[in-house]
Amino acid sequence: MAESWVNHAERIGADLHLELSGPGGRRAALIRALREAVRGGRLAPGTRLPPYRSLAADLGVARNTVADAYAELVAEGWLTARQGSGTRVAERTLPLQSAAHGPRKAPPRARGPRHDLRQGTPDVSAFPRAAWLASYRRALHKAPNEVFGPGDPAGRRELREALAEYLARTRGVRAEPGRIVICSGVAHALRLLFGQDSGGVLRGPLAVEGYGLGFHRRLLGDAGVRTVPLPLDAHGALVDRLRRERAVLLTPAHQFPTGGPLHPERRAAVVDWARARGGLVLEDDYDGEFRYDRKPVGALQGLDPERVIHLGSVSKTLSPAVRLGWMVLPERYVGGVLAAKGEREAWASVLDQLGLADLLASGAYDRHVRRMRQRYRARRNRLVQALAERAPHIEVTGIAAGLHAVLRLPPGTERATLEAAARQGVALDGLADFRHPETDLPPDDGLVVGYATPSDHAYQAALDALCGVLPPPQ
Numbered sequence: 001m002a003e004s005w006v007n008h009a010e011r012i013g014a015d016l017h018l019e020l021s022g023p024g025g026r027r028a029a030l031i032r033a034l035r036e037a038v039r040g041g042r043l044a045p046g047t048r049l050p051p052y053r054s055l056a057a058d059l060g061v062a063r064n065t066v067a068d069a070y071a072e073l074v075a076e077g078w079l080t081a082r083q084g085s086g087t088r089v090a091e092r093t094l095p096l097q098s099a100a101h102g103p104r105k106a107p108p109r110a111r112g113p114r115h116d117l118r119q120g121t122p123d124v125s126a127f128p129r130a131a132w133l134a135s136y137r138r139a140l141h142k143a144p145n146e147v148f149g150p151g152d153p154a155g156r157r158e159l160r161e162a163l164a165e166y167l168a169r170t171r172g173v174r175a176e177p178g179r180i181v182i183c184s185g186v187a188h189a190l191r192l193l194f195g196q197d198s199g200g201v202l203r204g205p206l207a208v209e210g211y212g213l214g215f216h217r218r219l220l221g222d223a224g225v226r227t228v229p230l231p232l233d234a235h236g237a238l239v240d241r242l243r244r245e246r247a248v249l250l251t252p253a254h255q256f257p258t259g260g261p262l263h264p265e266r267r268a269a270v271v272d273w274a275r276a277r278g279g280l281v282l283e284d285d286y287d288g289e290f291r292y293d294r295k296p297v298g299a300l301q302g303l304d305p306e307r308v309i310h311l312g313s314v315s316k317t318l319s320p321a322v323r324l325g326w327m328v329l330p331e332r333y334v335g336g337v338l339a340a341k342g343e344r345e346a347w348a349s350v351l352d353q354l355g356l357a358d359l360l361a362s363g364a365y366d367r368h369v370r371r372m373r374q375r376y377r378a379r380r381n382r383l384v385q386a387l388a389e390r391a392p393h394i395e396v397t398g399i400a401a402g403l404h405a406v407l408r409l410p411p412g413t414e415r416a417t418l419e420a421a422a423r424q425g426v427a428l429d430g431l432a433d434f435r436h437p438e439t440d441l442p443p444d445d446g447l448v449v450g451y452a453t454p455s456d457h458a459y460q461a462a463l464d465a466l467c468g469v470l471p472p473p474q
């Protein structure tokens with residue numbers, strides 16, 4: 001690492017950031033600067049220093065000044081000089097440990113599990129690198145100079161237009177670019193809508209599904225929003241229990257995490273509730289493109305764009321690291337959300353927005369989604385088949401959709417199964433992790449299996465390990 005850094009620095013003539021200042025002339029200043037760099041850890045033990053000539057040229061000093069400084073530091077033991085391997089930082093020098101002078105040692109990073117079946121991540125080995133690069137290159141090439149100034153909080157027009165077309169075509173969303181606000185993902189959208197810092201475009205109490213993403217509940221709680229759990233069954237949330245809440249957050253295409261779609265009658269009923277009560281439905285369309293048994297059911301927003309806020313992101317289709325998402329809003333909320341974002345775009349990189357706009361407009365996004373749909377469908381089929389053969393008493397519930405499946409476990413076995421899985425290096429979540437603390441639903445034992453998470457080559461081993469830790473029939 002140190003070797004390559006210095007070699008690289010030499011090759012590209014990079015500045016080693018040596019400040020020549022203080023008393024005693026250039027030679028003394030260079031000695032002090034090099035000593036400091038070694039002592040502070042910027043030049044690590046074993047690092048090869050640039051040849052006299054290139055450092056002299058960089059610093060604007062005579063070659064002999066550098067040669068003398070190196071010689072002095074060799075004599076002091078800071079550096080070593082050996083024929084053929086140049087001048088290096090001596091191995092025994094230890095950088096200062098104090099925070100003021102040296103770099104902090106990074107905390108040790110936890111190694112990932114052997115078999116990662118945690119939900120929440122697409123197969124990151126399948127990120128469309130070539131297509132993304134091509135789109136980014138094209139987008140940068142044709143971007144006008146104003147792109148590199150502060151961004152518009154609504155998001156780039158190019159992206160909002162591409163999204164309006166894409167969401168209408170693939171999800172039945174009624175979206176004009178003027179109703180779309182770009183953000184960094186669904187979590188950010190919720191913060192913008194409910195965050196008290198920005199005046200709170202919406203207020204609680206907010207009804208949520210009895211099982212859902214704890215992360216969302218917590219961020220809403222932090223914003224002072226009380227979440228009220230709705231009971232759930234195989235047809236989704238019991239929306240006839242909505243009472244005095246001002247809004248309801250739902251995952252209508254594929255209930256997260258239990259996996260059913262919201263029944264057509266409930267879709268209609270929740271919109272009727274919103275109309276009658278002046279309420280709002282927040283539609284979290286987190287994996288709406290991935291339906292394997294039939295064409296995806298369109299977005300709820302299509303039923304009433306004035307009563308439904310549609311939220312989506314690229315976190316499941318591309319990667320949660322890209323941090324790009326969107327809100328399709330009733331017009332009356334656009335101004336408030338933009339005010340909550342502030343005067344300049346501070347969240348979603350404008351260059352990434354242009355890259356995504358090109359990916360959408362060129363059709364590369366559609367091709368990627370299609371490819372991933374096939375891959376995840378095959379993964380789900382393999383999971384279902386492995387269970388049929390090796391654990392037929394374990395039922396996979398929910399529709400064939402998305403990036404995760406729920407395996408129902410015999411009552412009382414969830415915790416022990418998760419512990420057995422952990423001992424075998426299998427990481428996955430239990431249903432209990434997603435249960436709203438105030439729901440009166442009876443606890444259900446189950447595993448939430450993120451079958452999209454491993455790479456293709458790691459999937460079979462993960463499946464085998466999973467089957468090995470499932471409880472026997474009772």
Ligand SMILES: Cc1ncc(COP(=O)(O)O)c(C=O)c1O
Pocket residue numbers: 120121184185186187188213251256284286312313314315316320325
């Ligand atoms: C239920 C649910 N909603 C939304 C998201 C996406 O969140 P974000 O767009 O903030 O990455 C996820 C996870 O990817 C999710 O599981």
